[in-house]
Structures are given as C-alpha cells and as structure tokens.
Amino acid sequence: xxxxxxxxxxxxxxxxxxxxxxxxxxxxxxxxxxxxxxxxxxxxxxxxxxxxxxxxxxxxxxxxxxxxxxxxxxxxxxxxxxxxxxxxxxxxxxxxxxxxxxxxxxxxxxxxxxxxxxxxxxxxxxxxxxxxxxxxxxxxxxx
Amino acid sequence: xxxxxxxxxxxxxxxxxxxxxxxxxxxxxxxxxxxxxxxxxxxxxxxxxxxxxxxxxxxxxxxxxxxxxxxxxxxxxxxxxxxxxxxxxxxxxxxxxxxxxxxxxxxxxxxxxxxxxxxxxxxxxxxxxxxxxxxxxxxxxxxxxxxxxxxxxxxxxxxxxxxxxxxxxxxxxxxxxxxxxxxxxxxxxxxxxxxxxxxxxxxxxxxxxxxxxxxxxxxxxxxxxxxxxxxxxxxxxxxxxxxxxxxxxxxxxxxxxxxxxxxxxxxxxxxxxxxxxxxxxxxxxxxxxxxxxxxxxxxxxxxxxxxxxxxxxxxxxxxxxxxxxxxxxxxxxxxxxxxxxxxxxxxxxxxxxxxxxxxxxxxx
Numbered sequence: 190x191x192x193x194x195x196x197x198x199x200x201x202x203x204x205x206x207x208x209x210x211x212x213x214x215x216x217x218x219x220x221x222x223x224x225x226x227x228x229x230x231x232x233x234x235x236x237x238x239x240x241x242x243x244x245x246x247x248x249x250x251x252x253x254x255x256x257x258x259x260x261x262x263x264x265x266x267x268x269x270x271x272x273x274x275x276x277x278x279x280x281x282x283x284x285x286x287x288x289x290x291x292x293x294x295x296x297x298x299x300x301x302x303x304x305x306x307x308x309x310x311x312x313x314x315x316x317x318x319x320x321x322x323x324x325x326x327x328x329x330x331x332x
Numbered sequence: 333x334x335x336x337x338x339x340x341x342x343x344x345x346x347x348x349x350x351x352x353x354x355x356x357x358x359x360x361x362x363x364x365x366x367x368x369x370x371x372x373x374x375x376x377x378x379x380x381x382x383x384x385x386x387x388x389x390x391x392x393x394x395x396x397x398x399x400x401x402x403x404x405x406x407x408x409x410x411x412x413x414x415x416x417x418x419x420x421x422x423x424x425x426x427x428x429x430x431x432x433x434x435x436x437x438x439x440x441x442x443x444x445x446x447x448x449x450x451x452x453x454x455x456x457x458x459x460x461x462x463x464x465x466x467x468x469x470x471x472x473x474x475x476x477x478x479x480x481x482x483x484x485x486x487x488x489x490x491x492x493x494x495x496x497x498x499x500x501x502x503x504x505x506x507x508x509x510x511x512x513x514x515x516x517x518x519x520x521x522x523x524x525x526x527x528x529x530x531x532x533x534x535x536x537x538x539x540x541x542x543x544x545x546x547x548x549x550x551x552x553x554x555x556x557x558x559x560x561x562x563x564x565x566x567x568x569x570x571x572x573x574x575x576x577x578x579x580x581x582x583x584x585x586x587x588x589x590x591x592x593x594x595x596x597x598x599x600x601x602x603x604x605x606x607x608x609x610x611x612x613x614x615x616x617x618x619x620x621x622x623x624x625x626x627x628x629x630x631x632x633x634x635x636x637x638x639x640x641x642x643x644x645x646x647x648x649x650x651x652x653x654x655x656x657x658x659x660x661x662x663x664x665x666x667x668x669x670x671x672x673x674x675x676x677x678x679x680x681x682x683x684x685x686x687x688x689x690x691x692x693x694x695x696x
Contacts, residue, residue, distance in 0.1 A: 197563075197576035229420035231566055231577065233387065234507065235607045236425040237521060238586060239486055241500030243425045244507045244522035246529050246607055249387035249564065251420060251577055265570045267421075269578025270388065311432060312480050318434050318560075319477035321450040325442060 190296050192283060199282060200268045202303050204275040210299055211282065216291060219259050220281055226254035226273035252276040262287035355400045369393035378581075378610025379403060383651055384410035385511075385530040387580055387609045404532075404651045411652050421566040424574055428584045428607070429486050431560040435613075438487045439554040440588060446484030451559060452611075487556040488586050488603070497601040498592065517643045524626055524646060525619075529608060531649030533615045539639045540621035548625045548637035551590035552604065559583045559611055583608045585616035589624050592631045602631060 199207060230248040237244060253267045254276035264284025266276045282299070285291045356363065370377055370393035380392040384407045392410055399405035435451025438444050450456075491497040507522035508515075515523055528536065543550055561579040568575050585606035593599035604624025606616030625639040626646075638644060648654060 191573075192571050193573050193575045196571075200576055200578050201563075227418075227420075229418040230386070230414070231421040231423050231564065232419060232509070232511075233423045233564055233580070233609075234425040235428070235525075235582075236500070236502065237525065238488065238500030238603050238605050239428045239584065240489075240502065242502055242505055242507065242522060244525040245509050245511075246426075246526070246582075247382070247385035247387065247609060248414065248417075248419070248511075249580060249609075250391070250417065251566075253420060255570075263570075265568070267566065267568065267575060267577045269564065269580065270390075313476065314432065314434070315480035316476045316478070317474050318449050318451055319479060319481045320475035321435075321452075322477070322481070323448040323450065 190300060192286070195283065195286060195296075195300050196265075196267065196279065198300050198304050198307060199266070199279040201307055204272055204278070206306070207275070207278060207303070210303060211278065214294070214298055216285055216294070218281075218285055218288075220256045220264075220284060221259075222254065222277070223257050223263065224253070224255035226252055226276045228252045228271045228273070254280040256280045256284055258284050258288070260288075355398075364397060366390060366393045366397055369396050375611060376401070376403065378608075378612050379533060379615070380406045380410055381610055382608045382612050382615060383407040383530055383532060384414065386410050386414045389610075404655050408652050408655065421568075421577075424565045424567065426562040426564060426580075426582065428558065428562060428582065431484075431558055431562050431582070431584075432579070433481055433484050433558055433560040434581075435560070436484050436556070436558040437554075438556045440556075441487065441490075444484075444487055444490075446482050449481065449484070453613075484558070486586070488588065491555075491588070491601060495598075495600065497588065498603055500603065500605075515646065517647075519642065519646065521623075521627070521630075524642065525605065525607070525623060527646045527649055528606075528619045528622055531619070531646075532651040532654070533612070533618065535649055535651070535654075536618040536622055537614060539625070539645060540618035542637065543621050543625045543639045548628065548640045550602075550604070550621070550624050552621055552624065553588045554617065555586045555588040557583070557585045557613060557617070559613065581610050583610065583612045583616045585613070585620040587617075587620040587624055594632075602627070 228250060231251045232248050233246045234243045235246045236242065249269060250271050251267060251269055252271055252273060252275070253265070254273070255263060255265045256277060257263050262284050264280040264282070264287065266279025266283060268275045268279060282295060286295045370389050373393070373396065376396055377389050377392045380395055380403060381387050381389065384392065384395075388410075391413060392406065395406035395409040398409060433449060435453060436446065436449045438448065488497055492499060508520055508526070510523055510526050515527065542548070544552070559581070561581050563576045563579050565574040565576050567573070587604035587606070589602045589604055591599040592602045602624065604620040604627070606619030606623065608616045608619065622639055622645060625637070626642050628635050628640040635641060
C-alpha cells in the first residue's frame with residue numbers, strides 16, 4: 190500500500206473513529222512536531238461542463254502536520270477542516286508506517302478495517318439514495 | 333471649517349450588548365448550538381459557504397448563529413475570516429463524474445443509465461405548512477434499497493458521443509483567480525464561473541429568470557443535476573503525487589441550450605454550467621443559465637439583455653461588495669450633506685432672484 194493510499198483512508202475516517210482504532214493497536218512511538226499542525230486553505234477547482242478547462246470554485250479549510258519519530262522517519266498528514274489532532278494523527282501513522290516492523294500491522298490491522306468501514310458507510314449511503322430512484326411504469330390508455 | 337467630532341463609544345458598546353441580548357432571545361428557551369445549526373439548517377449553512385467562497389460547515393453555522401440568521405451578514409463574517417488563513421494548496425479539479433451520488437436527475441431523458449434519483453428534495457412536497465414540525469416527533473429513518481446505486485455516467489456525455497453538443501475539453505490552461513488578481517474586464521469563462529460560484533443566489537436567480545422571460549433567451553433544458561460527495565485531492569511534494577484530503581458535498585447543473593454552429597461546425601447544442609459547494613441546486617441552475625447567457629459574445633449572439641452583459645452581471649453579483657457599498661450610506665455624511673445643502677440654498681436664491689427679475693419685467 191502506498192503512502193497516498195493510506196492517507197486517503199485516514200483522511201476519510203472521522204477523527205474519533207481513527208483515534209479509537211489507533212489506540213487499540215497499542216503502537217506508542219514518541220514523536221515530535223516538525224511542521225504545524227497548521228490550518229489554512231486549499232483552493233478547490235472544478236471543470237467547466239465537468240470535463241473542460243479548470244476554474245476556481247472556492248476555498249476550503251484544511252490542516253496539515255508533519256511529525257518525526259525519535260528514530261528517524263518523517264510523517265505527513267493533511268486533512269479537510271481545522272482539526273489539529275486529526276492531521277497530527279495521520280502524520281504519526283504515516284511516520285510509523287515507514288518503519289519496517291510496523292508497516293504490515295498498520296496496513297492489516299488499521300488501514301484495511303478502516304477501508305472496509307468506509308466502504309460499508311458508502312454502500313449504506315448509496316442504498317439510501319437508491320431507495321429514492323424512480324421506477325417508471327407506463328399507463329396504457331384506451332383498449 | 334471642518335471640526336472633527338468624536339463620540340458614541342458608550343452607545344456602540346451598549347448597542348452591541350443589546351444585539352447580543354436580541355440574538356439570545358428568551359432566556360427561558362434553550363440556546364441554539366452551532367452543532368444544531370450545522371445539522372438542522374443545512375441548506376442555510378451550504379448557502380453561506382457557497383457565497384463566502386469558503387467550505388467549512390462548522391464556521392458557516394457559527395456565522396449564521398452570530399448573524400442571527402442573516403445570510404448576507406453570515407457570508408460577510410465567513411469571507412472576512414477567510415482573509416486570515418494562508419493558502420496551503422490548490423486542488424486538482426474535482427471529478428464530479430466520480431461523485432458519490434445522493435441526488436441525480438435529468439429533465440431531458442426519462443430512462444438514463446443509473447436512473448433518476450430524487451434524493452432529499454423539496455420537489456413534490458405540497459408546500460403546505462407541516463404543523464407536525466411544531467411538535468417534536470420521531471423522524472423515521474430513511475428507506476434503504478437492497479442494492480446500491482448503479483454507476484451514473486454524465487448525461488451530456490451521451491449527447492457528446494453523437495457529436496450533438498459542444499465538447500468541453502481540457503486544454504490544460506491555468507485558470508484565472510480573482511482572489512489573487514482583481515477581475516479585469518472582459519474576463520474569461522474561468523473567472524466568470526469563479527465569480528458566479530460566489531455570487532448571491534437571489535441575484536443570480538433573478539437574472540436567470542430574466543433570460544427565461546426573453547431577455548437573452550437561450551432555450552435551456554436541465555440536462556443533468558447531480559448532488560453528492562466528491563473527493564478533494566491536492567498534489568504534495570512530500571509524496572510526489574496527489575493525495576486525498578477529504579470529501580466535500582457539491583451540487584452540479586449541466587444545462588443544454590439551443591444551437592450554436594458555424595460554417596465549419598454543424599449545428600449543435602450549447603452548454604451552461606453550474607457548480608457549488610453543498611446542496612445548492614437552485615443556485616447551480618441559476619449559475620448555469622447565467623453562464624450560458626454570458627457566453628453570448630463567444631457564440632456570436634447579439635448582446636442586448638442585462639444577463640448577457642458580463643461586467644454588469646459580475647461586478648454586482650457579490651453580496652459582500654454590494655452590501656458594503658449600500659450599507660456605507662449609513663455612515664456619517666454630515667459634511668457631504670452640508671455642502672449639498674449649501675449648494676441647494678444657493679440655487680434656490682438664484683432661482684428666486686431670476687423669478688423676481690422676470691415678474692418685474694412683466695410689470696414694466
């Protein structure tokens with residue numbers, strides 16, 4: 190799994206859920222902040238007609254953080270909104286996942302179940318939308 | 333002589349205290365929380381984010397609370413907050429074709445791949461006041477289908493495949509950003525769409541309506557409206573690739589309009605496009621209609637209606653600018669007004685003198 194694939198799952202998981210899943214893993218590595226956490230904005234772009242040239246739609250708040258473990262690797266995290274803890278937690282998990290002894294555990298015991306949860310949440314939302322899909326039937330008039 | 337005057341500090345402080353009191357209302361009632369606004373007045377929150385041009389539901393809800401529900405004041409508050417933040421990134425253009433759909437309809441085809449999905453809509457409600465809302469009742473959980481949605485391709489792509497509609501292709505050009513460089517008229521379509529996206533909904537709605545009533549007629553059909561979640565990706569140096577930082581809800585409207593074409597290009601439908609943060613269907617429809625109207629010159633149509641005049645439309649679309657300039661009339665204009673009074677008195681004296689001279693002549 191690539192760092193950006195992990196980052197996606199971590200950013201799409203609500204912070205409280207991520208925190209409890211991570212705590213349950215019992216990985217406790219001392220770390221310190223090297224950048225941020227800091228909140229700023231990302232300019233969100235769209236495309237004309239969905240497929241054409243880009244244009245600037247408007248900005249969104251976002252937060253980024255970078256941390257380093259005592260024994261070396263840097264970790265980075267970015268997330269929508271203004272939650273310092275969420276960004277820092279993503280950075281910490283990213284840093285830990287650079288460690289050979291932790292990577293497999295993180296992928297198997299954190300990222301994979303969170304990806305499953307995300308898929309389940311999305312499927313439920315999709316089924317709720319699907320319940321509002323129109324079934325047309327044709328009225329036959331006269332004979 | 334002009335004499336500077338000071339005063340009003342106590343009055344202002346007391347006025348703010350009174351405002352806080354009015355905002356709180358009856359202390360016997362529970363105070364409204366920001367979370368409640370965010371959850372239960374979602375469409376107001378979405379409108380504030382769209383017009384403030386800053387996506388942050390919690391802050392938009394806070395702005396609405398602070399503004400006692402005054403949308404334009406809330407937009408102003410959020411827009412002002414925006415100026416305190418650094419820009420950390422620019423996103424990749426969001427892929428609305430990959431949207432996690434909550435609502436998706438087409439008014440041009442009944443049977444569409446993926447189907448007509450109504451989602452949480454006020455359409456088909458009877459617009460009768462629901463007195464049940466006065467009581468606190470249990471709200472049933474929404475129905476859930478057995479199967480998830482099928483894939484929902486963009487409807488306009490169906491026309492595109494036949495060559496019946498103008499193509500929207502990416503030429504890779506970097507879009508103009510009106511928050512970095514003020515608009516310099518005439519502005520290109522990227523700048524227009526950015527300005528429309530933050531434009532006041534009421535204003536855009538009225539202009540869109542004017543095009544339907546014949547002032548810049550462009551024969552629109554709602555080809556597709558879709559609302560749902562899109563992932564926002566930014567490129568980060570640290571990983572050397574794009575990463576997802578989260579999802580945001582957006583609304584998109586693709587209008588199909590009557591024909592363009594030229595000696596080289598066969599007649600084909602033309603497009604108008606609307607995109608907005610959150611659930612803002614009416615806004616995106618209005619935006620798409622006005623976008624199309626503003627393309628008149630590019631499409632070789634006569635420009636003779638208000639909605640087709642880019643500088644007029646765009647320079648007055650922003651509610652923060654508009655309310656700022658209108659509201660400034662409340663500021664003291666004592667000296668300006670004195671000089672006007674002086675001028676008026678002089679004119680009246682001159683007028684009286686000439687009247688008198690005229691009547692004296694008649695007597696002679």
